[in-house]
Amino acid sequence: MRVRTTAALAVLMAAALSAAGCSNDASMPGQGGGPAAPAAPSADCPLASAPDPGNSAPPANVPASTGAPKLAAKDTYRVAFSQNASNNPWRLAETASMQAEAQRLGYQLTVTDANNEQAKQIQDIKGLIAQRPDALFMAPITEQLGNVVVEAAHAGIPVFLLDRDVDTTAAKPGEDYVTVVVSDFVQQGRRAAWAMAQATGGNATIIELEGTTGSSPAIDRKKGFDESITQCPGMRVVVSQSADFTRAEGQSVTETLLQSHPDATAIYAHNDEMALGAISAIRAAGKVPGQDIKIVSIDGSKDALTAVDAGELYATVESNPRFGPKAFETMQQYAQQGQVPVQLVLEDRLFNRENAAQNIAEAY
Amino acid sequence: MSETVTARPPEPLATQRSRRGRSWAGLTRQYGAGVLLVLLFAYNALFTRNFLSFQTLLDVQLRQAAPVAIVALGMALVIAVAGIDLSVGSVMAIAGQVGALTLLAGVGPGLAILLALLTAAVCGIFNGTLVVRYGVQPIIATLILFIAGRGIAQLLSEGRLTGFRNPSFQFLGLGRIAGIPVPVVLMIVIAAVLWFVVRYTGYGRTLLATGGNPNAARLSGVRTGRVMMAAYVTCSVLAGLVGLVVIGITSASDANNVGLGIELDAIAAVAVSGTPLTGGRISVIGTLVGAVMLRLLQNTLIAQGAPRELAQIVTGVVIVVALFLQRRSR
Numbered sequence: 058m059r060v061r062t063t064a065a066l067a068v069l070m071a072a073a074l075s076a077a078g079c080s081n082d083a084s085m086p087g088q089g090g091g092p093a094a095p096a097a098p099s100a101d102c103p104l105a106s107a108p109d110p111g112n113s114a115p116p117a118n119v120p121a122s123t124g125a126p127k128l129a130a131k132d133t134y135r136v137a138f139s140q141n142a143s144n145n146p147w148r149l150a151e152t153a154s155m156q157a158e159a160q161r162l163g164y165q166l167t168v169t170d171a172n173n174e175q176a177k178q179i180q181d182i183k184g185l186i187a188q189r190p191d192a193l194f195m196a197p198i199t200e201q202l203g204n205v206v207v208e209a210a211h212a213g214i215p216v217f218l219l220d221r222d223v224d225t226t227a228a229k230p231g232e233d234y235v236t237v238v239v240s241d242f243v244q245q246g247r248r249a250a251w252a253m254a255q256a257t258g259g260n261a262t263i264i265e266l267e268g269t270t271g272s273s274p275a276i277d278r279k280k281g282f283d284e285s286i287t288q289c290p291g292m293r294v295v296v297s298q299s300a301d302f303t304r305a306e307g308q309s310v311t312e313t314l315l316q317s318h319p320d321a322t323a324i325y326a327h328n329d330e331m332a333l334g335a336i337s338a339i340r341a342a343g344k345v346p347g348q349d350i351k352i353v354s355i356d357g358s359k360d361a362l363t364a365v366d367a368g369e370l371y372a373t374v375e376s377n378p379r380f381g382p383k384a385f386e387t388m389q390q391y392a393q394q395g396q397v398p399v400q401l402v403l404e405d406r407l408f409n410r411e412n413a414a415q416n417i418a419e420a421y
Numbered sequence: 422m423s424e425t426v427t428a429r430p431p432e433p434l435a436t437q438r439s440r441r442g443r444s445w446a447g448l449t450r451q452y453g454a455g456v457l458l459v460l461l462f463a464y465n466a467l468f469t470r471n472f473l474s475f476q477t478l479l480d481v482q483l484r485q486a487a488p489v490a491i492v493a494l495g496m497a498l499v500i501a502v503a504g505i506d507l508s509v510g511s512v513m514a515i516a517g518q519v520g521a522l523t524l525l526a527g528v529g530p531g532l533a534i535l536l537a538l539l540t541a542a543v544c545g546i547f548n549g550t551l552v553v554r555y556g557v558q559p560i561i562a563t564l565i566l567f568i569a570g571r572g573i574a575q576l577l578s579e580g581r582l583t584g585f586r587n588p589s590f591q592f593l594g595l596g597r598i599a600g601i602p603v604p605v606v607l608m609i610v611i612a613a614v615l616w617f618v619v620r621y622t623g624y625g626r627t628l629l630a631t632g633g634n635p636n637a638a639r640l641s642g643v644r645t646g647r648v649m650m651a652a653y654v655t656c657s658v659l660a661g662l663v664g665l666v667v668i669g670i671t672s673a674s675d676a677n678n679v680g681l682g683i684e685l686d687a688i689a690a691v692a693v694s695g696t697p698l699t700g701g702r703i704s705v706i707g708t709l710v711g712a713v714m715l716r717l718l719q720n721t722l723i724a725q726g727a728p729r730e731l732a733q734i735v736t737g738v739v740i741v742v743a744l745f746l747q748r749r750s751r
Contacts, residue, residue, distance in 0.1 A: 144580045144677050270729055296726040303678045304582075304671045310723055312481050316471050317724035330582075334671060341480060341595075360584055360673075 102259025102289035110251055112404045113244040121396040124232035126215045128192060128392040135165045136388070137190040139181050141198035142173035146358060150378035150421035151196065151220065158381030171198060179205050186212050192388055196220050196380075203227025206234050217388060219380045230399040235391055238383055238401045242274045245374045246281020248407055249325060249353050252372035253282075253292065256351040260291035261323040264314050266307055266335060267299040268327040274376075275299070278327045278355055295321060300331045307334025315342050326354040329361035329373055336369050347371065357408055359420040365413035375405040378421060453746035454693040454707060457739060458714040461721060469724050480602060482717055487604035488663045490712035492683055493690035494615055495656030497708045500691050501619075502632040502649045503700025504559035508548060509660040509687060511570025513680030516541040516661030518574045520590070521583040521674035530590035534665060541661025544570065545654035552653065553646045567684070571676070578676035586672060593662070594669020604666050608709070611659065616705040628652065633701025689736075690715055693743040715739070 099105060138155050142148055152168060159166035169185060171178030178198050182205045185193060193209050195202070196219045206228040209216045218237035228234055253261060265282070268275030279297070286292040295318050300306040307330060315321060315338060324339075326332035332354035339346040346352060346369040354361060357375035364370040383403055391397045408416060465472040472478075492509050499506045520537035524530060544566055551562035588595075596603040619625035630638040631645040639645050660680070668674040692698070693714065694707025718739055722732040 144575060146581050149580055298723055298726060299729045301678075304673060304675060305667060305678060308671055309485050312485065313720045313723045316477050316481050317469050319471055330675075333673075337671065360582070 099259035099289065099291050102254055102291055104251055104254035104285060104288045104292075105257075105259035107251065107254075109407055110244070110247050113241045113402060115402060116398070116400045119398040119400045120231055122231035122235045122391070122399050123396055124229070125235045126210055126213045127395065128215050128388070130392040131191070133163055133165070134191040134388075135167075136192045136194065137167040137169070137185040137188065139169050139171065139178060139185060139193070139195040141171045141178055141196050143170045144173060146421050147356070147376075147378045148196075151380055153421075154379035154381035155194065155384065156381075158385050162385060164385070173198065175199055175201060178202065182209065186214060190214060192217060194219055194384055197223050200224040203233075210234065215388075215391065217384060219384055236387060236397050236399050236401055238380060238387065238403055240376050240405065241402050242277030242376075243281040245355050245376055245405060246278040246283075247285045248281075248374045248405075249278070249355055249372075250282045250285030250292075252353045252374065252407065252409065253286070253323060253325060253351070254289060256353060256371040257292070257323055259289045261293075261351070262318070262321050263292065263294045263323045263325055264311070264318060264321045265294045265297035266310060266324065266326040266331040267297055268302045268331075270299050272302075275302075275327055282325055294325075300326075300334070302328050302330060304330040304334040307331030308338045309334075311335040311338035312341065315339065315344075321350065323351045323353070326352065328376075329354050329356040329358045329370075332370055332373070333360055333364060336364060357406070357416075357420060359417060362408055362413045362417045362420050365408055365410060366417065368410065372407060372409040374407050377403050377405050453695060453743040454711040454714050456746060457693075457743055458710055458717065461714065461717050465717070465721055465724075469721065479605065482720060483605045483608075483713065484602045485720065486713040486716035487602075487608040488667055489683060489686045489690060489716060490608045490709055491604075491611055491659050491663050491666075493687040493708050493712045494611055494705065495659035496684075496687040497691045497694075497696060497703050497705065498615070498628070498652040499559070499656045500632075500688075500696060500698055501628055501700060501703040502652045503635070503698075504552060504649065504652065505563065505688065505698065506548060506653065506656050506660075507560065507563040507684050508544065508566035508570055509656065510680030510683045511567050511574065512541050512544045512657050512660040513664030513667065513683065514574035514674075514676050515544065515570055515577070515664070517664035517668040517674040517679050518577045518583065518676050520665050521585055521668060522577060524585055524587060524590050525583065530587055530592075533590060534593070537665055538658055538661050541657045541664070542654055544661075545657025546650070548657065549650035549653035553649050574676035574679075578674065580677070582673045582675050584673040590665075591669035591672065594666045594671075604670075607662070607666070612705055612709050619703055619705060624648070624651070629701055629703065631700075686715065687712075689740055693740055695744075711743075714743075 136159065140148060140152050143152065156166060156168065167185065167188065167190065169181035171181050175198050179202065182195060186209050193214050194217045200223050203224040204227055206216050206223055210233040216234040218234055220239060222237050222239065230237065253263070265279070267279060283294065296314055298310055298314060300310040307326060311324065311334060324332070324335050326335055332352050335352060336346040339350050344350055351371045353372050354370065355374045355376055357373050361370055361373045365373060380403060383401070387397055387401060496506055496509065516537040519540045520533050523536050524533040548563050548566060551557040552559050593603055598606050619628065627638065627643045627648050630643055631648045635645050664679060667679055690712035691708050693711040694704045696702050696704050696707065715736065718736060719732055722735060
């Protein structure tokens with residue numbers, strides 16, 4: 058009796074595991090069959106011979122902000138910036154960029170940090186509204202900050218959103234807020250795919266390290282990359298797994314995946330930290346990062362540029378944290394012309410071996 | 422021979438022996454996690470490519486299990502005295518950050534490691550004092566450092582990743598002794614020492630007596646406060662050591678992420694070893710097996726490309742199965 062139940066449980070578990078394994082059947086051996094792929098551009102991969110797709114074109118057919126509170130053209134301004142968190146290098150670089158640009162222009166800037174808490178950011182913004190700044194910049198923690206944006210508009214303060222949008226049914230673009238400046242994560246994924254095609258000549262068996270499940274950069278960077286590589290039949294993602302945007306997870310997940318997919322020739326990581334983890338995993342597996350396995354990632358951090366310069370990372374697509382210049386330029390333009398498009402995209406660069414070294418010093 | 426050491430012999434020795442001799446269901450009671458480990462192993466041997474290479478088993482499976490296993494061993498000590506330590510992940514982050522910062526400040530790698538471990542010990546004393554001296558419930562007492570400790574580590578790091586390169590300092594994470602990765606060596610040595618202490622020393626006996634019935638232990642002359650304090654400090658120091666292992670592997674101290682959620686993995690490893698959280702019992706080898714089994718399970722799912730959400734659900738199911746196997750023959 059006992060033995061039977063125990064055995065039944067064992068069978069159940071084995072069944073659960075094989076169910077989990079089903080999704081992977083397509084990547085079993087036998088497909089990649091032939092000899093090691095040459096690095097020369099493959100004829101059937103247009104991506105490998107195309108130029109860098111660059112930044113996306115400015116969003117077309119975007120209305121201008123006409124109904125938002127106006128901003129007088131002055132020599133100097135008193136402005137405020139509500140940052141949502143300061144617990145990672147990217148956000149620190151974003152805040153530093155706002156401060157540096159304000160200082161350069163001689164503007165007075167008040168910065169608050171919501172410590173990754175929505176309630177705190179709402180309080181922060183209410184406090185800033187009470188101080189009546191000429192303009193209010195905010196990097197909203199979630200889309201749920203629409204109401205407090207409306208509150209600022211009612212107080213006659215023009216709001217500029219940075220790096221994330223708010224729920225547009227609660228706060229109307231161009232009326233309750235002037236504009237939102239964002240990064241184009243999908244385009245970053247497309248450029249990473251292009252860089253991957255350059256690195257591998259259009260023939261690659263790719264392990265994809267995804268960001269935190271459900272986060273917009275993870276979703277969009279996957280979309281851009283996966284769509285682009287369909288142009289090249291020689292490039293395929295054999296396994297795609299989340300490593301939570303961290304170096305430690307990137308390392309342990311890569312170790313495991315290299316073992317189960319020894320034929321992998323490339324890794325696409327949704328951020329630099331996971332790529333750096335992958336590099337140590339590749340080294341631990343006795344392979345040479347950059348030669349045996351080509352790696353492409355996104356962010357453009359200092360450590361990643363150092364790895365690019367050392368030839369371990371093939372390229373990293375910038376996800377520019379320096380919103381300062383664009384933010385203040387947009388504000389001045391709004392003051393002078395009375396309107397700007399309600400959506401703007403920040404420009405990103407692509408770092409490869411040619412330009413990594415000269416950019417290390419100023420990377421974050 | 423039962424590996425689980427207990428303060429209260431539950432039944433006469435003769436019955437125990439005959440029961441264990443009778444069916445393998447009796448064995449699963451002791452080794453539920455072990456049975457699952459064997460099943461997982463068999464599954465991977467059959468269906469996962471390159472699984473059965475010595476290198477893979479040592480460098481991937483065991484090395485990745487080592488951090489959780491070492492933390493779980495400390496956790497098992499605290500659980501043996503009827504406590505729990507939620508702060509292990511934060512202690513890892515603090516110790517890692519202290520180690521990285523002192524190293525970058527120019528002190529030698531040996532001293533940096535020592536300072537990091539001392540900081541971890543202070544964390545353990547803080548936990549132990551709250552529990553022993555002020556009678557705060559362990560879950561609340563260690564929750565304080567769980568929350569505040571991460572903040573301390575982040576303050577130290579100023580939100581940045583603290584990167585470094587120093588082979589001696591990173592020996593704990595990247596080194597090898599006789600071809601075996603240092604984390605694995607540490608795991609085995611610590612488990613062996615703990616097994617010996619629990620089984621053959623006076624401390625081991627007082628530890629289980631304290632957890633089993635603190636009043637009885639105190640009345641029979643055991644200084645229960647000291648015993649508990651030693652358990653909390655050991656647990657924190659082991660967590661600190663693992664903090665150094667982890668940052669050594671990645672060449673950077675990431676105060677936001679080091680040790681995040683490890684307390685639950687460690688508690689799960691202790692739980693699947695069949696140790697009740699009420700204290701008075703400890704199973705060193707069971708904890709080790711539990712930690713290795715849970716890591717292998719996660720790796721199996723990762724290797725198969727299963728989504729993270731599914732991995733979490735399956736882990737939950739496996740814990741239930743392990744506990745069920747153990748309860749079956751009670």
